[in-house]
Amino acid sequence: MPHWSVYTGNSAPHDGITELPAPPPWRAFDGGPALPPPGDTDDEAAVSPDRVHRARTYVATPESVQLVNAALCLRRPLLVTGPPGTGKSSLAYAVARELSLGPVLRWNITSRSTLGDGLYQYDPLSRLYAARPGGGHAEGARSGGDGIEDHLRLGPLGTALLPYDRPRALLVDELDKSDLDLPNDLLNVLEEGQFEIPELVRAARHSIAGTAEVLADGTDTPVAVRRGRVRCRAFPFVVLTSNGEREFPPAFLRRCVRLKLRRPGREQLTEIVRAHLGAPDSEAQSLIGDFLDRANTGELATDQLLNAIYLTGVAGLNAESREELAEQLMPYLSVTADGDGF
Structure with missing residues (x-):
């Protein structure tokens, strides 16, 4: 320093x-x-x-x-x-x-x-x-x-x-x-x-x-x-x-x-999840990837990702239900010209 x-x-x-x-x-x-x-x-x-x-x-x-x-x-x-x-x-x-x-x-x-x-x-x-x-x-x-x-x-x-x-x-x-x-x-x-x-x-x-x-x-x-x-x-x-x-x-x-401040990349998102919820498991890593993919076509906030990881983790859902719930918890705040939105 x-x-x-x-x-x-x-x-x-x-x-x-x-x-x-x-x-x-x-x-x-x-x-x-x-x-x-x-x-x-x-x-x-x-x-x-x-x-x-x-x-x-x-x-x-x-x-x-x-x-x-x-x-x-x-x-x-x-x-x-x-x-x-x-x-x-x-x-x-x-x-x-x-x-x-x-x-x-x-x-x-x-x-x-x-x-x-x-x-x-x-x-x-x-x-x-x-x-x-x-x-x-x-x-x-x-x-x-x-x-x-x-x-x-x-x-x-x-x-x-x-x-x-x-x-x-x-x-x-x-x-x-x-x-x-x-x-x-x-x-x-x-x-x-x-x-x-x-x-x-x-x-x-x-x-x-x-x-x-x-x-x-x-x-x-x-x-x-x-x-x-x-x-x-x-x-x-x-x-x-x-x-x-x-x-x-x-x-x-x-x-x-x-x-x-810019949208965080995968490395920073991983550190953010670690700070809030502990080391991300494979399911959390998958949600981080989904979040980054979706962020290319619309505006998302980091706390939406944290909510999705936390709730899908405590809900004990199967993979299909987990993905569906995570998508519902991460709606776009705004949509780019190429995005569909909700």
């Missing part, structure tokens, strides 16, 4: 992130005070059995290992494109597990997602109700007399930009589903590594301390935000995934390290 590499792709957790080379001068950040990394169990959703399994069984390619390390060293987002089922989102969990980065912060993108959704959520109506007599804040407030922080929670992107002393892992999933403005809106935040919360900036004018205790994404433990400004210390490991359904602006692309 090159001396600047900290991610190996071998799955075994280690503390190599502490050996990460210093950032380029134009990507150095100085947010503070430094926050310790969260514990693995701080966010119960992020350590669900599904996500833990995906992180432990991910099979990295040499190209993905190299470009993950490039993104870490350059303190740049990693834009991962590829067909569905090629492990784009699993990569974020695998890197976070190996490098002990704590629970993965996940932002699922839809056509209605805005930059504000990723940074923080503020509920002015709940604040209004709480301010009424008997609403729970008659005794005064911790932030300028109005308790704004009690109605505000950082989003996954906002949490990733807190001044942790080691990078957090952030997965921005299916960015190509967003409206046209979101990639450009992300540019400044990802370039500067900081943002402001206007509600807290205004409240800080009336507070001597100017510090608000705000809940972070995925936890009920508050963190201190000074004068409404959040600035990172260690730039987060940001994975942006795309199914390749749209083009992104050049200004956005040049700020990302780009990784294109």
Whole structure:
């Protein structure tokens, strides 16, 4: 491994992130005070059995290992494109597990997602109700007399930009589903590594301390935000995934390290099956061959193959029934010009 590499792709957790080379001068950040990394169990959703399994069984390619390390060293987002089922989102969990980065912060993108959704959520109506007599804040407030922080929670992107002393892992999933403005809106935040919360900036004018205790994404433990400004210390490991359904602006692309995942070949598929289900027997090897043949005329996802191998194995079927069931479990997601589909 090159001396600047900290991610190996071998799955075994280690503390190599502490050996990460210093950032380029134009990507150095100085947010503070430094926050310790969260514990693995701080966010119960992020350590669900599904996500833990995906992180432990991910099979990295040499190209993905190299470009993950490039993104870490350059303190740049990693834009991962590829067909569905090629492990784009699993990569974020695998890197976070190996490098002990704590629970993965996940932002699922839809056509209605805005930059504000990723940074923080503020509920002015709940604040209004709480301010009424008997609403729970008659005794005064911790932030300028109005308790704004009690109605505000950082989003996954906002949490990733807190001044942790080691990078957090952030997965921005299916960015190509967003409206046209979101990639450009992300540019400044990802370039500067900081943002402001206007509600807290205004409240800080009336507070001597100017510090608000705000809940972070995925936890009920508050963190201190000074004068409404959040600035990172260690730039987060940001994975942006795309199914390749749209083009992104050049200004956005040049700020990302780009990784294109391709459909795995037989050798990689065999390793994937081995990681999930153990060494493939002759029947599993036959299904791998069928999967590869079918993938020539239509789009398939790797988890369809895993489902077919698992279910045909536990069902105890004869060869003919097994082939029929496997075919039903591997319908095309889309069909090429020469394919028939279902």
